[in-house]
Amino acid sequence: MSPGAPERVVVTGAGGGIGAALARRFAADGARVVVNDLNAEAAHAVAGEIGGIAVPGDAASEDDVRHLVDTAWAELGGIDLFCSNAGVLSAGNETTPDDQWQRDFGVNVMSHVYVSRALLPRWLDSSEPKRLLLTVSAAGLLTLLGSATYSVTKHAALAYAEWLRATYAHRGLIVQALCPQGVRTDMLTRGNDRGSGAASLLADGALAPSAVADLVAESLDGTGFLILPHPEVEEYYRLRASDPDRWLGGMNKLQRGFESK
Numbered sequence: 001m002s003p004g005a006p007e008r009v010v011v012t013g014a015g016g017g018i019g020a021a022l023a024r025r026f027a028a029d030g031a032r033v034v035v036n037d038l039n040a041e042a043a044h045a046v047a048g049e050i051g052g053i054a055v056p057g058d059a060a061s062e063d064d065v066r067h068l069v070d071t072a073w074a075e076l077g078g079i080d081l082f083c084s085n086a087g088v089l090s091a092g093n094e095t096t097p098d099d100q101w102q103r104d105f106g107v108n109v110m111s112h113v114y115v116s117r118a119l120l121p122r123w124l125d126s127s128e129p130k131r132l133l134l135t136v137s138a139a140g141l142l143t144l145l146g147s148a149t150y151s152v153t154k155h156a157a158l159a160y161a162e163w164l165r166a167t168y169a170h171r172g173l174i175v176q177a178l179c180p181q182g183v184r185t186d187m188l189t190r191g192n193d194r195g196s197g198a199a200s201l202l203a204d205g206a207l208a209p210s211a212v213a214d215l216v217a218e219s220l221d222g223t224g225f226l227i228l229p230h231p232e233v234e235e236y237y238r239l240r241a242s243d244p245d246r247w248l249g250g251m252n253k254l255q256r257g258f259e260s261k
Helices: 017-028 040-050 062-076 098-123 148-171 186-193 197-203 209-219 232-242 244-260
Strands: 008-011 032-035 081-084 130-135 173-178
Touching: 008 017, 008 062, 017 032, 017 040, 017 081, 017 209, 032 040, 032 062, 062 098, 081 098, 098 130, 098 148, 130 148, 148 173, 173 209, 232 244
Parallel strands: 008 032, 008 081, 081 130, 130 173
Antiparallel strands: none
């Protein structure tokens, strides 16, 4: 195990996609890994593959998250890195039903809140290393055409990550936000199958989940807040902040292009 590499890791949404890739990478690096997913069969499959511990559960349930943290703490003797990775994507606009908004907000935002509620009383002011990685998405820095709920909840997730970092950095908590653009996961595949213009656009430069996990592992040597697997996102984010009218105009041009097909 390399110096500074986490030894005790929890990953939510680890039954597939980025979460499974993170679990595999950390296990390969010598960490003991707790694998969480709403799909119990998938969680057990990944845990069995890497010699980890499966703790299935719903990341949007505070009771399930508390159980996950309690179990992981007892099994591992503590937690060095918690990857709050679970997320959902729903197509839709202003007419998206309230229950869909609530579900997406629960998974994409409140899951991070529940993790921090369960972990921070154990972590703050302790001498042991502690790092919280939130999988946010480039949509949290920019937007995602075709999904109002994803865009809004991912912006909220980024805001919560920023708040945690600003509030607790001096107490030894390292918070990082993983913001990939297109990644070759089931989420992106389903978008393409449904004819999503945004998904089709993102597919062109999509990375393998393992490539994202490798970058995350490398980023743990430092404390940089944003982890950007797609370097172009940094420039888009800069343009959005410095010239929002131009940036929004460009996004609307893309939207008009999708609608004309």
